[in-house]
Structure formats: structure tokens, C-alpha cells
Amino acid sequence: MARAILLLTTAFCTIWTEGCGAGAVSRTERGVQAADAPLRLFNGRNLEGFYTFLRDWGRGLDPRRVFTVADGAIRVSGEEWGCITTDAEYADYLLVVEYRWGELTWAPRLRNARDSGILLHSVGEDGAYGGVWMRSIECNIIEGGTGDFIVVGDGSDAYSLTAPVCKERSAGCYQYDPTESGSTATIHSGRINWFARDPSWQDVKGFRGRSDLEKPIGEWNRVECLVVADRMVIKVNGVLANSCREVKPRRGRIQLQSEGAEIFFRRVDLTPVGDDPAAAIRWFSTASGTGGHADGGRGGKGEPVVRST
Numbered sequence: 200m201a202r203a204i205l206l207l208t209t210a211f212c213t214i215w216t217e218g219c220g221a222g223a224v225s226r227t228e229r230g231v232q233a234a235d236a237p238l239r240l241f242n243g244r245n246l247e248g249f250y251t252f253l254r255d256w257g258r259g260l261d262p263r264r265v266f267t268v269a270d271g272a273i274r275v276s277g278e279e280w281g282c283i284t285t286d287a288e289y290a291d292y293l294l295v296v297e298y299r300w301g302e303l304t305w306a307p308r309l310r311n312a313r314d315s316g317i318l319l320h321s322v323g324e325d326g327a328y329g330g331v332w333m334r335s336i337e338c339n340i341i342e343g344g345t346g347d348f349i350v351v352g353d354g355s356d357a358y359s360l361t362a363p364v365c366k367e368r369s370a371g372c373y374q375y376d377p378t379e380s381g382s383t384a385t386i387h388s389g390r391i392n393w394f395a396r397d398p399s400w401q402d403v404k405g406f407r408g409r410s411d412l413e414k415p416i417g418e419w420n421r422v423e424c425l426v427v428a429d430r431m432v433i434k435v436n437g438v439l440a441n442s443c444r445e446v447k448p449r450r451g452r453i454q455l456q457s458e459g460a461e462i463f464f465r466r467v468d469l470t471p472v473g474d475d476p477a478a479a480i481r482w483f484s485t486a487s488g489t490g491g492h493a494d495g496g497r498g499g500k501g502e503p504v505v506r507s508t
Contacts, residue, residue: 237295237468240453243271246283252325253281253457265457272465275315275457278305280331282454284321290450293470293483294319294424298340300416301461304404308459311402312342313416315462318351318454319426320446327353332454334358336446338424338433339390340462343406345413345422346393346433346440348375354387360431361385362443369398375441385445393433393440412436419465425483428476432483439484 240248245268251261256279265276266283273283300313308314321335328334328351336358339347352358363379373384374392384391397408405416412435414420423434429449433441455464472479 237293237470239467240285240469241273241464241467243465244268246273248286249283250286251281251283252331253279254326254329254331255279256281258325272463273455273467274301275455275462275464276305277301277303277315277457277460277462279457280459281457282318282332284325284333285453288322288451289426289453289469291427291472291474293472293479294426294453295466295468295470296422296424296455296464297419297466298422298462298464299419300342301463302416303461305459310404311459312344312404312406313460313462314342314456314458315340315460316349316456316458317422317424318456319424319431320448320451321454322448322451332456333452335451335454336360336431336448338422338431338441340422340456342404342413343400343408343411344392344396345411345420346435347396348391348431348433348441348443350386350388350390352387356387357447359385359387359445359447360391360443361445362391362441364391369396370400375443377439377442379442391441391443393435395440412438412440421466423483425472425479427472427479428474430476430480432480434483442480 246266250259251266252258253261253265263278265279267274296317304313317338318332318335319338321333323334325333332351334353335351337349337351339345339349348360350358350360361383363376364373364382364384365376366381369392372390372392374396375394377394395410400408421436425432429446430444431446
């Protein structure tokens with residue numbers, strides 16, 4: 200399948216540079232602060248710009264209506280394993296996702312922790328990983344573990360990340376060290392837990408750790424994923440939860456998972472940023488991101504950085 204890298208259109212340039220003529224402020228100079236006009240990947244009405252993939256049905260078939268839109272939110276029933284995937288690929292952006300858990304869970308995770316995820320830099324074939332997902336880097340959404348990084352790859356160097364980690368592992372897994380003053384770990388599979396994941400975490404429905412960043416069931420949460428050059432930084436409800444570098448791959452589609460639990464997404468916004476990771480991360484680490492949900496006023500989608508043809 201051939202790929203064409205799209206140049207930013209004149210209109211898009213106008214939005215992000217406040218005019219392309221002399222004296223314009225470049226997107227790189229403004230950095231992430233250009234977040235006043237995000238691309239609405241979810242338009243609040245339908246799944247335009249996404250396609251469905253389910254393990255038992257493949258691409259574009261959803262007979263049980265696992266993925267629907269109502270009242271301005273995407274409902275993912277969780278009844279079947281799969282995802283919705285963006286038509287386009289993206290690189291160098293700030294992604295803001297707002298979600299809340301529903302009540303329903305399904306076998307074989309009927310009594311397990313509610314589970315979903317945001318798969319970033321998704322590349323290759325649909326269902327290449329476990330017959331369900333594209334290979335990718337996951338920002339986990341799971342009770343007690345939202346903000347974990349998971350490498351959803353094939354064990355090769357093509358899918359990996361490096362993170363500063365605590366000296367002691369948590370439940371056998373690396374844990375992000377927010378001081379970034381110790382050792383680092385590079386993984387090609389498995390996970391890097393967010394910095395305060397409860398060491399007594401159990402895979403049971405309704406689990407809450409002592410320091411969890413998620414809000415109670417039924418309330419809206421915000422996950423922000425800053426992806427720039429080879430860096431990824433995650434905030435959960437305004438708190439920096441995890442960070443890594445030397446991420447491979449560095450661009451791709453975005454997938455939202457269906458993984459046995461009902462979940463609602465009311466916001467999936469993407470803001471292109473410059474390719475200066477130091478400036479972007481400095482801003483992101485000290486700012487509150489793009490803010491909360493704004494009811495109504497949703498605009499159309501802008502141009503992707505890269506689109507498959």
C-alpha cells in the first residue's frame with residue numbers, strides 16, 4: 200500500500216502560524232501553546248474518520264453494535280475484542296481523550312478490572328497482534344493502571360521504548376521514576392507502570408489503589424498523551440503519570456480498544472505540535488494541557504500529518 204506524506208495546506212498553515220507571510224509566528228516557536236484549535240478526531244456525531252475492527256468479524260463489520268455514538272459520546276460496549284482506528288496516521292501531537300467507565304463487563308473479564316486503552320503509533324496490519332490490534336505503543340486505561348505504557352509489538356527492535364525506572368520493581372514490572380535520577384530500562388514487550396501504581400494491585404472489577412488518579416466509576420477522566428519526536432509523556436487528570444523516550448515507531452494510527460468493559464469517549468482531540476521535544480515537554484510538564492471538555496462547538500477535522508492511500 201503506497202503512502203503519501205501530505206503537505207500542510209494553506210488553510211492549515213493559517214491556523215497554526217497565524218498567517219504564512221513575513222512576521223508570522225511559526226508552529227515550532229509557539230510549540231504546544233497552539234492548542235486553541237485542536238483537530239476533532241471525534242466529531243461528536245458519528246465515527247467518521249475511524250473504522251472498526253473486531254477479532255471475530257474483521258474490518259468494517261460490527262453486527263452487535265460494539266461501537267455506537269449517542270449523546271455526543273462514543274459508546275464501546277466491550278462485548279467483543281477489537282477497536283476503532285483512525286483512517287489517518289499522525290506524528291508530533293498532543294492527544295486529549297476524555298472517557299468514563301460504564302457498568303457492563305463481559306466474559307472472560309466479567310469480574311476483572313475494567314480494561315481499555317489508547318494505542319499510539321499503530322502500524323502494520325489490522326489484527327497483527329493477537330488477532331485484534333495493530334502493533335503499537337499503548338497508553339493503558341485500566342482500573343488501577345491508567346497511564347501505564349505497554350509495548351504491543353512483536354518482540355523486535357521495531358517496537359520499543361526506554362524509560363527511567365525505580366530501583367525496585369512493582370509486582371514484577373518496571374515502574375516509572377518521576378525523578379528520572381536513577382537507571383533506565385528498555386523494553387520490547389511488557390510494560391512500564393505509571394509512577395504510583397499500587398503494588399497490591401489486583402485484577403478485580405472495581406479495584407482502586409491508594410494513589411489512583413482515576414475518578415470514581417461514572418465520572419469523566421482526561422488522559423493527555425504528548426507525542427513528539429521519540430518521546431511520549433502521559434498525564435492523567437492533570438498529573439504527569441509516565442514518560443519515556445527512544446520510542447519506536449514514531450508515527451502511526453490511533454486505536455481505542457474494546458476489551459471486555461463498557462467505556463464512553465466524549466472527546467478525542469489532537470493538536471499538532473512542533474518537532475522540538477525539549478520545548479514541548481517543558482511546556483507540557485508545567486501546564487494543565489488543553490483543558491476540560493467543552494460541550495458543543497465542535498469543529499471539523501483538520502488535515503493529518505500522514506495519510507495512507
